Amino acid sequence: YCIQDIESVTLSSNQIGDQGAQYIAEVLKNNEKVVCLNFDWNKISEQGARYLGELLQTNTTLEILNLNLNEIGEQGGQYLAQALEHNNVACTFLLSPSSNHLLPLIDTYYLDSRFG
Numbered sequence: 001y002c003i004q005d006i007e008s009v010t011l012s013s014n015q016i017g018d019q020g021a022q023y024i025a026e027v028l029k030n031n032e033k034v035v036c037l038n039f040d041w042n043k044i045s046e047q048g049a050r051y052l053g054e055l056l057q058t059n060t061t062l063e064i065l066n067l068n069l070n071e072i073g074e075q076g077g078q079y080l081a082q083a084l085e086h087n088n089v090a091c092t093f094l095l096s097p098s099s100n101h102l103l104p105l106i107d108t109y110y111l112d113s114r115f116g
Contacts, residue, residue: 007034014042035063037064040066040094044076056080
């Protein structure tokens with residue numbers, strides 16, 4: 001792949017869905033350059049959040065993950081939150097206002113993994 005030096009990936013409004021999230025997560029698992037992923041408005045659901053959670057478990061450089069205007073749901077939020085238990089990087093999640101209920105869940109997993 002020719003993405004060795006890319007630091008930011010923006011795929012806004014491309015409707016990549018869960019399968020696209022899976023492909024991208026697989027490619028970026030061991031990438032040491034990407035710090036920002038912008039996947040807003042891409043029809044990513046709980047399954048796609050699971051793939052991105054797997055990415056977060058192994059990728060140590062990702063700092064910003066924009067999942068605004070997707071359909072990740074509560075289970076998807078749990079996948080992302082659980083990934084933080086295995087990652088020492090503080091990742092900022094950007095979510096839709098309709099997903100704000102997931103933030104306490106993600107914060108709890110993050111705080112428990114650091115200070116619990």
